[in-house]
Structure formats: C-alpha cells, structure tokens
Amino acid sequence: KQEVTQIPAALSVPEGENLVLNCSFTDSAIYNLQWFRQDPGKGLTSLLLIQSSQREQTSGRLNASLDKSSGRSTLYIAASQPGDSATYLCAVFFSPDTGNQFYFGTGTSLTVIP
Amino acid sequence: EAQVTQNPRYLITVTGKKLTVTCSQNMNHEYMSWYRQDPGLGLRQIYYSMNVEVTDKGDVPEGYKVSRKEKRNFPLILESPSPNQTSLYFCASSPTGTGYSNQPQHFGDGTRLSIL
Numbered sequence: 001k002q003e004v005t006q007i008p009a010a011l012s013v014p015e016g017e018n019l020v021l022n023c024s025f026t027d028s029a030i031y032n033l034q035w036f037r038q039d040p041g042k043g044l045t046s047l048l049l050i051q052s053s054q055r056e057q058t059s060g061r062l063n064a065s066l067d068k069s070s071g072r073s074t075l076y077i078a079a080s081q082p083g084d085s086a087t088y089l090c091a092v093f094f095s096p097d098t099g100n101q102f103y104f105g106t107g108t109s110l111t112v113i114p
Numbered sequence: 115e116a117q118v119t120q121n122p123r124y125l126i127t128v129t130g131k132k133l134t135v136t137c138s139q140n141m142n143h144e145y146m147s148w149y150r151q152d153p154g155l156g157l158r159q160i161y162y163s164m165n166v167e168v169t170d171k172g173d174v175p176e177g178y179k180v181s182r183k184e185k186r187n188f189p190l191i192l193e194s195p196s197p198n199q200t201s202l203y204f205c206a207s208s209p210t211g212t213g214y215s216n217q218p219q220h221f222g223d224g225t226r227l228s229i230l
Contacts, residue, residue: 001173034218043118043204046218089157091219100164101172102147102219106156 002027004092006105013080014113021075021108023090028068035064035075036089038107044089048075080112116141120205120222127195128230135190135225137205143220145208146188147172148180150201151224157204163188195229202226 003026013019023033032051036044048057048064050073056065063076077084087107094103118139127133139146147162149172159172163182177199179191188207192199203226208219 036221041224043221043223044206044219046220049218091157100145100170101159101162103159104149104157106154 004105118222139207143207
C-alpha cells in the first residue's frame with residue numbers, strides 16, 4: 001500500500017519568515033505530485049503540480065521541488081504572510097500499475113503570526 | 115466558471131436511510147473521484163471513475179456505491195448509512211486519470227455528513 005507522510009503536523013511561524021513543508025512517499029514510481037491548500041470549511045485549492053520528469057515548479061512565493069530517488073518533495077514558502085495560514089496537503093499519483101489513485105498526506109497546519 | 119459542485123453541503127440523517135450526494139463538473143473532465151476526510155487519517159479515496167461507465171474502488175469503498183452514466187455527473191450513494199460514515203466528503207475531477215496530465219485536480223467545497 002502506498003503511503004504519503006507529511007511532517008510536521010503543525011507549524012507556527014512569525015510573519016515574514018521563509019519556511020519549508022515536507023512530503024515523503026514510499027514508492028519512487030510516481031507520475032506526479034500535487035500540493036494543495038485547504039482553508040477551514042473549504043475544499044482543496046491546487047497550488048502546484050510537478051510531473052515525475054520535473055525537479056521543481058514555481059508560482060509566486062511558492063516553490064515545490066521533487067526528488068524521486070529519495071521519495072521527497074518540499075514546498076518552500078517565501079516571506080510568509082498571515083493569509084498563508086491554512087492546511088497544506090500533498091497528493092501523489094503513483095504508477096497506474098498500482099491503480100489510478102491519488103494518495104494524500106495528512107497535511108501540515110500552518111499558522112503565520114502577524 | 116470551471117467548477118465542481120456538490121450537493122448537499124451539509125446533511126444530518128439517521129442510520130439506514132439511503133442517501134445520495136451529487137457531484138457535477140463543467141470542465142468535460144474524464145476522471146472523477148470521491149474522497150472522505152477524517153481527522154488524523156487525511157483524505158482517502160473511496161471510488162474513482164476513469165470515464166463514463168468505468169468505475170473502480172479506492173482504498174475505502176465499503177458501504178458506498180457510485181455510478182457514472184454521464185461524463186459530468188458522479189453521484190455517491192450510501193445505501194444503508196452507518197455512524198462510521200460520518201465524515202467530510204469531497205468530489206474531485208481532473209482531465210485524465212493516467213497521471214500524465216499536467217492539469218491539477220479540481221475539488222468541490224465538500225459535504226459534511228452526520229449519521230446518527
């Protein structure tokens with residue numbers, strides 16, 4: 001069974017700090033990895049998607065990297081703002097040989113303190 | 115506007131009373147799926163559909179049914195709901211389920227289901 005892990009479960013930082021969120025997965029045969037943001041009582045909003053052939057993707061203050069060999073992805077948030085406070089989830093699509101399914105981590109709850 | 119629409123958003127019901135949660139997308143996506151989200155367990159996939167009339171079990175399919183008669187709709191059916199199905203449910207869609215797509219999944223706003 002595929003597993004996706006996110007550590008830490010919660011993180012609190014002062015405004016303006018740069019931070020890194022981690023996602024690890026058990027199988028290097030991934031097809032793509034997505035980072036999502038979830039606000040309380042809301043659905044998931046896609047932030048970045050990295051294909052298995054890519055090493056990183058950037059959008060504004062966000063940068064996501066992928067290292068398949070070590071089974072890790074990181075989401076880097078630059079100059080954090082209170083509006084970044086949310087739960088961040090990573091989701092992995094593994095090889096179709098293991099089923100056409102997305103596997104989610106349990107998320108990192110981020111609080112940015114003004 | 116591109117969106118995934120779920121209904122109802124909230125539902126409180128009793129054990130054994132059949133219910134259906136509807137999901138509709140307007141993006142002509144082939145792949146649709148249902149997840150449940152529980153504290154400490156994250157999102158787990160219940161069922162998914164690669165296209166019309168093609169459905170497959172995810173990790174937690176017990177107690178649920180789905181159908182995909184039209185491309186835009188993917189309802190989730192609980193034939194005889196039980197309290198352990200109390201959860202937050204999400205429907206999602208993406209252009210394709212092969213993993214090759216560079217387009218992300220789109221999620222609905224969720225359905226909070228309470229089974230008493």
